[in-house]
Amino acid sequence: MKIIEPYLNFWARLTVKIRKPLVIGITGSVGKSTTTAMISSVLTHPPIEKMIGKVGYTQDNMNDDIGLPATLLRFHNWSEIPHNRSAKLLMLCKIPFRALSLILGNYPKVLVLEYGAGWSGHMRQLINIVSPDIAIVTMIGPAHLERFKTLEGIAREKSRLVQSASPSGLVILGEDHEFVSFLEAKANAPVIKVSGKGTELSRNITLAVCKHMGIPEEIVSPALENFINLKGRLDVIELTDTTVIDDSYNANPLSVKFGLDMLEKITKPGQRRVAILGTMAELGEESVRLHEEVGQYARERVDLLVGVGELAKWYQPNTWFDNSGECAESINNYLRKGDCVFIKGSASANMGANRQKIEEK
Numbered sequence: 001m002k003i004i005e006p007y008l009n010f011w012a013r014l015t016v017k018i019r020k021p022l023v024i025g026i027t028g029s030v031g032k033s034t035t036t037a038m039i040s041s042v043l044t045h046p047p048i049e050k051m052i053g054k055v056g057y058t059q060d061n062m063n064d065d066i067g068l069p070a071t072l073l074r075f076h077n078w079s080e081i082p083h084n085r086s087a088k089l090l091m092l093c094k095i096p097f098r099a100l101s102l103i104l105g106n107y108p109k110v111l112v113l114e115y116g117a118g119w120s121g122h123m124r125q126l127i128n129i130v131s132p133d134i135a136i137v138t139m140i141g142p143a144h145l146e147r148f149k150t151l152e153g154i155a156r157e158k159s160r161l162v163q164s165a166s167p168s169g170l171v172i173l174g175e176d177h178e179f180v181s182f183l184e185a186k187a188n189a190p191v192i193k194v195s196g197k198g199t200e201l202s203r204n205i206t207l208a209v210c211k212h213m214g215i216p217e218e219i220v221s222p223a224l225e226n227f228i229n230l231k232g233r234l235d236v237i238e239l240t241d242t243t244v245i246d247d248s249y250n251a252n253p254l255s256v257k258f259g260l261d262m263l264e265k266i267t268k269p270g271q272r273r274v275a276i277l278g279t280m281a282e283l284g285e286e287s288v289r290l291h292e293e294v295g296q297y298a299r300e301r302v303d304l305l306v307g308v309g310e311l312a313k314w315y316q317p318n319t320w321f322d323n324s325g326e327c328a329e330s331i332n333n334y335l336r337k338g339d340c341v342f343i344k345g346s347a348s349a350n351m352g353a354n355r356q357k358i359e360e361k
Contacts, residue, residue: 004088005066009129011099012069016130019107021056023130024209027115027123027161028138028174029154030255033061034233035138035202036114038224042206043110045223048215053109063116069129071113073098115161119147123160134212135165135189136172136205140179141254146284155179165189170212174201177254197258198234232352234262237359243271243340244358248351251280251344253290257297263342264301271340273302276331276354277317278324278345279309288314302342304334309349324350328357 016023026036040057042048049055060077062070070081073095082088113130117123140155148154159182165171167188173180175193184191192212194204203224210220229235232249243266247259260275267273275298283290288311295315298305307317308327319334321327324345331354335341341358345351 004092005069007092007095008066008069008073011095012072013129015099015102015107016072016111018103021108022110022134022213023132024110024112024134024136025115025130025132025161025165026113026136026138027117027158028136029141029143029158029252030258031138031174031198031202032063032114032116033249034199034230035136035205036112037230038199038202038206038227039209040112041227042210042220042223043112045219045226047219048210048223051215051219052213054106055110055112056108057112058114061114061116063114064118065122065125065129068113068115068126072111072130074102117157118144120153120157123157127160127164131164131166132161133166133169134172134209135161135169135187136209137162137174137183138201138205139174139177139254140183141177141252142283142286142290143252143254144282145286146282149284151179155182159183159186162186163188170208172205172208174205176201198262199229234259236266237355239359241337242335242358243268244355245340245342246352246355247342247344248278248355249347251278251346251349252283253280253294256280256294256344259342259344260298260301263340267340271338272304272336274304274306274335274339274341275302276306276308276327276341276343276351277312277315278307278349278351279311281346281348287311291315306331306334308345308351308354324353328353331357 026032036058043055058071082091115126137158162171162183163186169189171187171189171191173183173193192208196204232246235246237244263273291311291314305317307315307320308324343351343354
């Protein structure tokens, strides 16, 4: 059933070509999902959506060669994309009618799309489906090194989104990384550089998008205040006697360091800083070195470092568990009343189980 991908692509490209929405494209090694969600949340705020028109956006991490065209055809999550053969055949029959109804009917005026890049040439494939009017790169850092080999390779791949932005559009770059000048040189559109890390960067990018679109700041501010962070992405939970920063959705060295910075920033006087760090996946030959580097960064900032997974031994933690299940069963024995706890790890480490166990305490 490999036909489903080019079939989705054809009808998605046709729909967008005819309807011509304003496309906001977001990529980066860290923060792209939060930035996508924040921009989408603000633009769908009722007074703003009334001004700019209907807004569609990436949900459920649908940012690859199936998810992107599916989003353009107004599928909202992965559960709507069938896996068994008979359901796929039925979907193939329905897609043309779905596309025609969107072409003739009520299609979004604005699309906020996340672009993931898993291998060399992947971004070009996604851009061929739909290119952005506004291109955003949050930050470049070590992610998917197993496939891209070098940071320069990651930067080259992400730069394709910058190059593809409409000359009459805009490029927005997070400025706190070493490839800003490289990306800026690739742009054919005006460039804005914004500061910040984590949710602060997402906020500043969102403000830049809204300013470019002519949306008054007085209605943007309350929309930003209403934003609810994605679960597992720097999600701060205040429990009765513990503060938890749940950033367990995924991890790479840059995002772990940002999370540790946030832990350091929000810890109140008298609180102990605890980091529960799972392994970071897909780092290739640099894996051991990067785990050592992150471990040193963590030990300089926390009072207790817990490692989870084989590679997490290279963090040189105070205590170590083989997997997240073992950690979740025992973690409350290591925590004290009043602790501020940061939870992070790659998706494969399943670190969310620790948040659940701490909440159950």
